[in-house]
Amino acid sequence: MTQSADTKDLILDAAELLFSENGVEGVSLRALTSKAGVNLASVHYHFGSKEGVALAAFCRRVRPINEERLELLDKAESEGAADVESVLTALYAPALRLAGSPVHGRRFMRMCARFYTEPGAYLESAFTQEFAHVITRFEGALHRALPDLSRLELRRRMHFGIGVMVHTLLDSNRTRQWTDDACDPSDIGGTLDAMVSFVAAGFRAGTATPAAGTAGGAGIKADRT
């Protein structure tokens, strides 16, 4: 006993499962602790509140992803200015790899979708807070890669590029039905390549910035699991 690390993870695992299915409001702490096999009071001891659990469950997966993103971007820019494809790969690859994980990936993405639509300002500020510096960092890199774009246009296109990513990550079954199973979400490498070349072309639309050859060559070594 006294395995506090275990207890925390047990709670977070159960939270990820239950929140993804029922939302935060749809899960009582009693259901949560019973599922996790821990005592009711341990939630407040470790996380302070139910909101604290939701936040911790969110950050547990998002933080490593964002750290990896920044590492990849640093690496891409260390050898000089990075092209659009490299920047986008640094942004997309870590998240795509997690989403491809059959158990936690889907569950986590679904939980995020829940968080996104539930009321409660604390979740909103968590999203903002966790991504603010990542956005800033990537905006700088993209600006360097696409100096012709105005600030407004750059941000607009980042918005679109994020939309592509979010929709791909959240795509559980619906879009697969629409597309007749043509898009296989488990094909991470292929999906990543397609996303990067699609969005890179969108970023370059109407600019004089030359495309970096063909999409595949732009340092896209999709790390498949």
Place this chain on the structure above:
Amino acid sequence: MTQSADTKDLILDAAELLFSENGVEGVSLRALTSKAGVNLASVHYHFGSKEGVALAAFCRRVRPINEERLELLDKAESEGAADVESVLTALYAPALRLAGSPVHGRRFMRMCARFYTEPGAYLESAFTQEFAHVITRFEGALHRALPDLSRLELRRRMHFGIGVMVHTLLDSNRTRQWTDDACDPSDIGGTLDAMVSFVAAGFRAGTATPAAGTAGGAGIKADRT
């Protein structure tokens, strides 16, 4: 009396409001009828069940949009093969216009986001059912505009293009915060132009299909203050 049309709309208006804020499960029929100012039993008379209300509230807004989409696409193709920009405009413009409506637009999009993450197979099949023929029709048009793309690649890119749209439509406040209010959602024309040129370039990535100049003003007319 016997204002059945009014009663139906009163219920649907209240449903849109309450469902968007609390989800379907979070709204009791009593709360719904009380908000609408109608009798409890009228829900079952007009819609059969609570699910029926959700479905009707969804279809009420989606059907006209999809009809307008098909009309616009028909018109674009009546004068010969439509280019990518025209097809995308037909797809995006009607939805964007609704989302720009300050009252019902935001409320409806939020309700959709709720529906999307709530359990319940009936909502899932409603999404699929309402969009299936639209997707098919637009896929055909895009295939004609981009004959070089394989079926798999076309669908993948449609998926991305839909992601851009969905993310833009749902973007209530979050992305505005990320982008420091640079992207003004109420600037429908500018948003539409930017979306169309971004996604059209993505569709053309790696193909020999020539870009349609700066079609339909969809070039980079970036900054309108």
Place this chain on the structure above:
DNA sequence: GTCTATATAGCGATAGAC
């Protein structure tokens, strides 16, 4: 039928023994 009062049940959160 309608309305108010009360009972019940479940919730998140806390205190204090161990």
Place this chain on the structure above:
DNA sequence: GTCTATCGCTATATAGAC
């Protein structure tokens, strides 16, 4: 760190007056 016991609160349901 864990656990039992309990707090105060809010919804819902029921009962009974009118």
